[in-house]
Amino acid sequence: VEDDDAEGARALVAPLHPADIADLFELAPADSRAALAAALADLLDGDVLAEMNDWVRDGLIDALEPHQVAEIAGELDTDDAVAIIEDMEEDDQRAVLRALAPDDRAAIEEALSYGEETAGRLMQRDLIAVPEHWSVGDVLDYLRSNEDLTTDFWEIFVVDPSHKPVGTVALSWILRTPRGIAIADVMAREQTLIPVDMDQEEVALRFQKYALISAAVTDQSGRLVGMITVDDVVHIIQEEAGEDILKLSGAGDGDINEPLRDSYSARVRWLVANLGTALVGSSIIAFFGAAIEHMVALAILMPIVASIGGNAGTQTMAVAVRALAMNQLTQSNTIRTIKREIMIAALNGLTIAVLIGIGAALVFQNHHLGFVIAAAMLINVIVAGLAGVLVPVLLERMDQDPAVASSVFVTMITDSMGFFAFLGLAVASGIVPSA
Amino acid sequence: VEDDDAEGARALVAPLHPADIADLFELAPADSRAALAAALADLLDGDVLAEMNDWVRDGLIDALEPHQVAEIAGELDTDDAVAIIEDMEEDDQRAVLRALAPDDRAAIEEALSYGEETAGRLMQRDLIAVPEHWSVGDVLDYLRSNEDLTTDFWEIFVVDPSHKPVGTVALSWILRTPRGIAIADVMAREQTLIPVDMDQEEVALRFQKYALISAAVTDQSGRLVGMITVDDVVHIIQEEAGEDILKLSGAGDGDINEPLRDSYSARVRWLVANLGTALVGSSIIAFFGAAIEHMVALAILMPIVASIGGNAGTQTMAVAVRALAMNQLTQSNTIRTIKREIMIAALNGLTIAVLIGIGAALVFQNHHLGFVIAAAMLINVIVAGLAGVLVPVLLERMDQDPAVASSVFVTMITDSMGFFAFLGLAVASGIVPSA
Numbered sequence: 001v002e003d004d005d006a007e008g009a010r011a012l013v014a015p016l017h018p019a020d021i022a023d024l025f026e027l028a029p030a031d032s033r034a035a036l037a038a039a040l041a042d043l044l045d046g047d048v049l050a051e052m053n054d055w056v057r058d059g060l061i062d063a064l065e066p067h068q069v070a071e072i073a074g075e076l077d078t079d080d081a082v083a084i085i086e087d088m089e090e091d092d093q094r095a096v097l098r099a100l101a102p103d104d105r106a107a108i109e110e111a112l113s114y115g116e117e118t119a120g121r122l123m124q125r126d127l128i129a130v131p132e133h134w135s136v137g138d139v140l141d142y143l144r145s146n147e148d149l150t151t152d153f154w155e156i157f158v159v160d161p162s163h164k165p166v167g168t169v170a171l172s173w174i175l176r177t178p179r180g181i182a183i184a185d186v187m188a189r190e191q192t193l194i195p196v197d198m199d200q201e202e203v204a205l206r207f208q209k210y211a212l213i214s215a216a217v218t219d220q221s222g223r224l225v226g227m228i229t230v231d232d233v234v235h236i237i238q239e240e241a242g243e244d245i246l247k248l249s250g251a252g253d254g255d256i257n258e259p260l261r262d263s264y265s266a267r268v269r270w271l272v273a274n275l276g277t278a279l280v281g282s283s284i285i286a287f288f289g290a291a292i293e294h295m296v297a298l299a300i301l302m303p304i305v306a307s308i309g310g311n312a313g314t315q316t317m318a319v320a321v322r323a324l325a326m327n328q329l330t331q332s333n334t335i336r337t338i339k340r341e342i343m344i345a346a347l348n349g350l351t352i353a354v355l356i357g358i359g360a361a362l363v364f365q366n367h368h369l370g371f372v373i374a375a376a377m378l379i380n381v382i383v384a385g386l387a388g389v390l391v392p393v394l395l396e397r398m399d400q401d402p403a404v405a406s407s408v409f410v411t412m413i414t415d416s417m418g419f420f421a422f423l424g425l426a427v428a429s430g431i432v433p434s435a
Numbered sequence: 436v437e438d439d440d441a442e443g444a445r446a447l448v449a450p451l452h453p454a455d456i457a458d459l460f461e462l463a464p465a466d467s468r469a470a471l472a473a474a475l476a477d478l479l480d481g482d483v484l485a486e487m488n489d490w491v492r493d494g495l496i497d498a499l500e501p502h503q504v505a506e507i508a509g510e511l512d513t514d515d516a517v518a519i520i521e522d523m524e525e526d527d528q529r530a531v532l533r534a535l536a537p538d539d540r541a542a543i544e545e546a547l548s549y550g551e552e553t554a555g556r557l558m559q560r561d562l563i564a565v566p567e568h569w570s571v572g573d574v575l576d577y578l579r580s581n582e583d584l585t586t587d588f589w590e591i592f593v594v595d596p597s598h599k600p601v602g603t604v605a606l607s608w609i610l611r612t613p614r615g616i617a618i619a620d621v622m623a624r625e626q627t628l629i630p631v632d633m634d635q636e637e638v639a640l641r642f643q644k645y646a647l648i649s650a651a652v653t654d655q656s657g658r659l660v661g662m663i664t665v666d667d668v669v670h671i672i673q674e675e676a677g678e679d680i681l682k683l684s685g686a687g688d689g690d691i692n693e694p695l696r697d698s699y700s701a702r703v704r705w706l707v708a709n710l711g712t713a714l715v716g717s718s719i720i721a722f723f724g725a726a727i728e729h730m731v732a733l734a735i736l737m738p739i740v741a742s743i744g745g746n747a748g749t750q751t752m753a754v755a756v757r758a759l760a761m762n763q764l765t766q767s768n769t770i771r772t773i774k775r776e777i778m779i780a781a782l783n784g785l786t787i788a789v790l791i792g793i794g795a796a797l798v799f800q801n802h803h804l805g806f807v808i809a810a811a812m813l814i815n816v817i818v819a820g821l822a823g824v825l826v827p828v829l830l831e832r833m834d835q836d837p838a839v840a841s842s843v844f845v846t847m848i849t850d851s852m853g854f855f856a857f858l859g860l861a862v863a864s865g866i867v868p869s870a
Contacts, residue, residue, distance in 0.1 A: 017625070
């Protein structure tokens with residue numbers, strides 16, 4: 001549509017919300033995005049770019065000259081400008097910074113000086129801070145008389161003479177309070193302060209826990225340096241909560257707009273790691289090769305024990321990873337949670353063991369085999385439950401991300417234990433000669 | 436600590452934020468929560484309960500008399516009161532409703548009349564709506580002179596004479612605009628309206644996409660009936676984004692505070708379903724029993740092909756489920772995404788096939804076996820990639836939740852195809868006699 005009738009397309013797209021225009025670009029095939037950008041050049045402003053998927057945006061930004069990027073970044077709040085610039089290559093980044101107005105450049109350079117994914121990158125510098133001794137009327141006059149103040153705020157911060165935050169006032173309070181009342185009398189003194197170097201995941205948890213709309217960001221000496229608003233945090237909450245599923249399955253960033261090469265490299269690394277764990281399972285099978293040659297039913301049944309163990313382990317692991325991410329699983333309830341998971345595993349294991357035991361005994365007309373697979377299943381499901389909670393908890397204790405590495409270990413444990421318990425019990429119980 | 440010195444404990448806990456008191460209850464062992472509640476009875480108010488994990492709250496609520504629950508619910512906003520009451524059993528719910536003040540009861544009954552997990556349950560009724568013809572000064576006077584208005588608002592809604600919303604004004608605009616200006620001149624006419632029966636997941640996506648702080652909720656005839664604020668949506672975003680990982684692994688609600696019986700029943704159902712899929716894989720192995728008896732190396736290697744296929748399928752599936760949940764994968768880019776995933780799968784498959792092919796040829800001193808496993812691996816990883824995106828997409832088209840059911844199907848496909856391709860190729864290539 002777009003290529004034939006650029007004017008018509010522009011008329012259709014112009015009234016849309018920036019987020020919808022951004023969606024349009026994301027849904028367009030990668031190779032026609034540049035043409036679309038050319039056709040809609042004047043609509044492709046900072047707000048649209050700020051809403052766009054990282055990968056799609058990077059593709060478009062790469063095609064722009066540094067001064068064009070600088071122009072777009074100059075229109076945006078610091079936090080959105082930083083989001084656009086932070087992923088550029090260093091040379092391009094420097095070129096864009098040089099092309100920016102000095103005050104924008106200083107603000108963005110300062111933001112870039114904080115670590116990636118910290119509060120310092122998320123915050124915006126434009127905020128309203130007033131001294132304690134002002135009245136509500138003083139605040140209203142100040143807001144009305146200063147044309148160049150931001151309008152993007154929901155709370156006002158009250159600071160002491162050294163610019164440390166002492167309280168917060170929601171705008172609804174200011175609106176409902178007579179002019180003569182001191183701001184110090186309506187402000188909430190209890191407030192959640194965000195240190196500038198706090199990880200964004202922790203910032204998101206604070207916002208969620210305390211139902212914040214905005215929060216003051218303070219530097220090492222406790223002075224107010226910026227503010228984070230909930231609309232910036234909502235993206236983080238989405239991302240952080242959603243990325244565990246991708247990490248746990250080893251899908252990297254898992255974005256359908258990610259370049260093929262990046263997706264390949266993230267995923268193949270994971271598959272190679274899993275090839276390693278699969279080899280552990282295979283060597284256990286190899287050890288019992290003679291038993292399998294003697295009774296091929298073992299080869300038929302052994303994947304079932306491993307597979308159900310793997311599923312049970314994944315269930316427990318998903319629960320544990322989620323609880324760790326939400327700060328629900330802490331030192332004080334680890335033991336209780338482990339006991340709980342073992343109980344569930346024992347119940348699950350018993351149920352499945354009875355089913356498969358009876359089934360195998362009937363199909364192979366061999367009740368010894370039924371007992372062996374039932375016992376192996378029970379053992380493996382309980383081990384899976386234990387591993388599913390212990391592995392993520394231990395990784396967390398060692399400051400590793402439990403979502404990333406847990407799966408490889410848990411699968412290795414459930415596979416190996418499944419083969420070992422089943423084949424080992426088969427040999428030990430004497431239904432096949434020992435290897 | 437708490438049992439010995441109730442007074443001391445109260446002094447410690449009293450200054451905490453309701454969310455922190457709620458955390459304290461969650462971290463306490465289940466059987467000591469009642470004692471803790473007794474010791475901290477006066478601190479255990481509606482705000483604390485509203486912040487609490489559903490399961491922990493239900494446990495505490497069950498121990499309370501209906502009039503006590505009614506008292507707590509009466510203090511809360513409608514949305515929080517509904518959250519507490521909606522999970523109660525019907526008899527208890529009725530008793531609580533009877534004990535409520537008539538206006539609270541009417542509001543809560545109306546909210547309960549909307550479906551679970553809809554905008555109607557999430558919204559609060561207390562909001563500020565003003566007529567179009569008012570000036571900023573009128574609004575200020577109205578807000579200052581009505582003592583019983585809510586202070587929990589960030590935007591004001593402007594309505595026409597039939598109470599349909601026509602615009603929204605952020606409080607910062609009202610604060611920065613002289614009294615004489617008409618409200619219609621400062622309001623934003625473009626606004627996101629939420630129909631009262633919209634699913635909460637869709638509400639959360641709207642809030643995220645358009646960076647909303649609050650939004651008007653309208654009934655079937657388009658009249659303003661309530662408002663949803665971002666702090667209520669943040670919980671939903673967290674939950675919805677996080678629950679895919681639990682669904683995909685069949686862990687049910689996956690909450691560590693869920694009663695054991697519920698966890699068991701959710702998980703065992705999943706394991707039984709997976710037992711069914713494992714049996715499909717086993718029957719394929721059984722079909723090739725003679726080949727395995729002839730060459731035990733096949734039994735040793737076959738789980739590797741199935742396992743890597745399973746991992747590759749899970750990766751693609753996680754990416755697809757996530758993209759579907761974020762509305763990123765739509766009709767218009769399905770074909771492109773499928774092609775992309777097949778490309779990645781082909782690259783991954785080739786890499787792993789080369790590794791395992793060379794490895795198997797060397798270990799078993801049989802380069803025919805190396806070729807067979809390499810070919811089977813390539814086929815299975817590509818099939819896994821295809822299944823990983825097709826299964827969730829098809830389930831979504833059939834209005835099923837792709838996160839819940841995809842995993843069973845994809846695993847069945849990768850397991851069966853792994854065994855079939857490997858054992859089938861081994862027989863077809865003649866390295867073992869046919870079955």
